[in-house]
Amino acid sequence: MSFLEITNLSIRFGGLVAVDDFNLSLEKGELVAIIGPNGAGKTTIFNMLTGIYKPTTGSIVLDGENMVGLKPYQFARKGITRTFQNIRLFSNATVADNVKIAHTMHNNQNLAKCMIRTPGMRKSEVELDRRVIELLDKLGLADKADFLAKNLPYGDQRRLEIARALMTEPKILLLDEPVAGMITTELEDMARLVPQIRRDFDVSIILIEHHMNFVMPIADRIKVLDFGKTISEGTPEYVQKDPKVIEAYLGGGYTQNGTA
Amino acid sequence: MSGKRIIKSIYPALILVVLYVVITTLRSVKVLNGYYIQVLMFASINIIMTSSLNLVNGFTGQFCIGHAGFMSLGAYGASVITSMVFKNAPAGATIPVYLLGLFIGGCVAAFFGLLIGIPSLKLKGDYLAIVTLAFGEIVRALLRLMKPIGGARGMIGIPMISNLGWIFLFLGIVLYALRNLIYSPFGRAFIAIRDNEIAADAMGINTTFYKITSFVIAAFIAGLAGGLYAHVVGFIQPDSFSFTKSSDFLVYLYAGGSGSLTGSIVGATLLTILPEILRFLSEWRLVIYAIILVVVMIYRSEGLVGGKELPFLRITRKDLYGGTLPQASSAGGKEET
Ligand SMILES: Nc1ncnc2c1ncn2[C@@H]1O[C@H](COP(=O)(O)OP(=O)(O)OP(=O)(O)O)[C@@H](O)[C@H]1O
Ligand SMILES: [Mg+2]
Numbered sequence: 001m002s003f004l005e006i007t008n009l010s011i012r013f014g015g016l017v018a019v020d021d022f023n024l025s026l027e028k029g030e031l032v033a034i035i036g037p038n039g040a041g042k043t044t045i046f047n048m049l050t051g052i053y054k055p056t057t058g059s060i061v062l063d064g065e066n067m068v069g070l071k072p073y074q075f076a077r078k079g080i081t082r083t084f085q086n087i088r089l090f091s092n093a094t095v096a097d098n099v100k101i102a103h104t105m106h107n108n109q110n111l112a113k114c115m116i117r118t119p120g121m122r123k124s125e126v127e128l129d130r131r132v133i134e135l136l137d138k139l140g141l142a143d144k145a146d147f148l149a150k151n152l153p154y155g156d157q158r159r160l161e162i163a164r165a166l167m168t169e170p171k172i173l174l175l176d177e178p179v180a181g182m183i184t185t186e187l188e189d190m191a192r193l194v195p196q197i198r199r200d201f202d203v204s205i206i207l208i209e210h211h212m213n214f215v216m217p218i219a220d221r222i223k224v225l226d227f228g229k230t231i232s233e234g235t236p237e238y239v240q241k242d243p244k245v246i247e248a249y250l251g252g253g254y255t256q257n258g259t260a
Numbered sequence: 261m262s263g264k265r266i267i268k269s270i271y272p273a274l275i276l277v278v279l280y281v282v283i284t285t286l287r288s289v290k291v292l293n294g295y296y297i298q299v300l301m302f303a304s305i306n307i308i309m310t311s312s313l314n315l316v317n318g319f320t321g322q323f324c325i326g327h328a329g330f331m332s333l334g335a336y337g338a339s340v341i342t343s344m345v346f347k348n349a350p351a352g353a354t355i356p357v358y359l360l361g362l363f364i365g366g367c368v369a370a371f372f373g374l375l376i377g378i379p380s381l382k383l384k385g386d387y388l389a390i391v392t393l394a395f396g397e398i399v400r401a402l403l404r405l406m407k408p409i410g411g412a413r414g415m416i417g418i419p420m421i422s423n424l425g426w427i428f429l430f431l432g433i434v435l436y437a438l439r440n441l442i443y444s445p446f447g448r449a450f451i452a453i454r455d456n457e458i459a460a461d462a463m464g465i466n467t468t469f470y471k472i473t474s475f476v477i478a479a480f481i482a483g484l485a486g487g488l489y490a491h492v493v494g495f496i497q498p499d500s501f502s503f504t505k506s507s508d509f510l511v512y513l514y515a516g517g518s519g520s521l522t523g524s525i526v527g528a529t530l531l532t533i534l535p536e537i538l539r540f541l542s543e544w545r546l547v548i549y550a551i552i553l554v555v556v557m558i559y560r561s562e563g564l565v566g567g568k569e570l571p572f573l574r575i576t577r578k579d580l581y582g583g584t585l586p587q588a589s590s591a592g593g594k595e596e597t
Binding site for chain 2: 050052071072073075076077081082084088089090091092093096097100101102103104105107109111114115116117121122125126129130145146164165168
């Protein structure tokens with residue numbers, strides 16, 4: 001059995017089957033991309049993989065443990081964290097605090113220690129700050145640690161979302177369109193960053209992306225979704241040549257090179 | 261720890277001590293009369309109330325509108341201890357009994373906070389407003405029915421032990437503890453819930469747990485404030501803690517600026533003192549007071565201090581390292597990759 005085993009995952013909203021019979025076996029350290037036209041059901045899969053939606057049928061098993069029915073925070077605690085397509089930062093908190101917040105579940109300073117601010121508590125705050133700056137440095141955000149998240153440029157906000165997700169110490173990282181709205185140079189940075197994160201943080205990654213150029217060189221495997229159904233899957237080379245994929249993308253108004 | 265740092269860590273306490281010495285001196289040379297002192301005590305108690313409400317409404321992003329309910333529970337809890345249970349305690353035990361009363365009052369309020377917080381904080385924000393509003397009124401109605409503690413006529417003869425010294429002491433402790441809490445993993449979790457509950461949840465934060473924690477702490481502090489209050493005035497009745505009272509704290513909070521302890525201090529102090537200053541206007545007093553509020557909220561919708569914080573009421577990253585940030589080991593790490 002694989003590290004993450006998703007079987008026959010389906011969800012229905014009224015009459016609409018948003019995701020229909022989705023299957024994925026993810027190994028440790030693997031990077032799988034999910035692509036597909038708008039409304040294909042990609043984000044809905046992430047919502048099920050993080051407990052925000054409960055699947056109508058199907059199972060999600062992480063490391064032998066059934067995850068369906070857990071609350072979102074429990075998914076994060078078991079090791080699945082995500083970034084959001086429509087950025088969801090803690091906008092009135094600083095960049096550093098945004099990342100520190102993601103460490104809350106590993107906090108071992110109790111309420112009394114925090115209110116008194118014991119020497120031990122102070123020490124743990126300093127250690128946490130060091131770690132956070134180190135992490136921000138890897139994502140090129142260290143010099144903006146004290147900015148309010150809402151004042152960051154768009155590209156930085158996307159990177160901060162990734163930094164924050166990494167601070168939870170995930171086993172599986174879900175990236176929902178990490179380069180959406182980015183300019184070309186930022187996109188190139190991200191294309192280097194994602195494989196580097198996978199290596200440095202020892203995580204498996206599931207990546208949703210429209211940009212074929214971005215996905216092709218970094219993904220081990222690709223799953224193609226259209227109207228909730230998996231229409232193709234395999235290596236980037238294979239998927240790229242699959243007539244069904246070309247049709248779905250052209251039919252959906254896509255060029256092979258990227259967004260509509 | 262350097263001398264500078266020690267001074268920095270104690271000077272907020274110093275401010276209170278100096279303030280206390282100045283005020284008591286002015287009092288003893290008869291510049292300030294008892295009335296001024298009482299207004300100052302009420303202002304301080306209102307700061308305690310407002311900053312605890314701030315924890316829930318300003319920092320955790322919930323909407324509690326029945327805070328006077330917790331205050332009354334604390335007031336009654338403390339008064340039952342001091343003027344009923346230990347009524348005949350020897351003179352030497354007055355202070356310990358008083359402190360015990362304040363603590364019990366806080367605990368009673370916290371217990372009820374837990375009782376209504378668990379069901380209502382699991383639901384969406386608006387429910388909390390309705391539940392807390394109803395809660396405040398239920399507490400008042402029930403207290404009116406409780407004959408052994410005075411019923412609607414209230415409790416009289418509560419020892420008037422709370423003086424400016426005690427109140428300043430608790431004000432200092434409460435502000436210090438709240439500041440520490442806000443700049444800790446707990447406070448950051450509260451702020452995360454306020455800013456984006458879905459993201460907080462997705463980052464592994466048990467939002468219900470942290471909302472309840474914030475709520476119960478606020479209830480405890482409000483209970484403490486109630487105990488202090490009862491022992492200033494020596495007389496309490498259920499109707500002293502009506503919704504009007506709750507709405508006063510909401511006004512202090514939002515006029516001062518929610519999400520900032522400084523805002524609570526400024527809001528509660530100015531708006532406790534303002535009606536007293538306006539007394540010469542007699543009937544027009546409340547009209548002018550209301551107009552001033554409207555003007556403030558229109559021109560400063562963020563509140564008077566608008567999210568800013570006095571240096572000793574916040575803890576920056578610099579403060580963690582005692583004043584100077586460590587040099588980043590690889591500044592500009594982005595280029596290296
Ligand atoms: N809570 C919901 N209630 C009803 N319908 C929903 C809900 N969430 C998603 N859907 C529908 O499910 C379908 C898939 O949406 P989803 O957001 O997963 O698409 P996507 O592949 O992420 O698209 P995009 O590329 O635009 O982000 C859409 O038709 C959407 O309207
Ligand atoms: Mg999407």
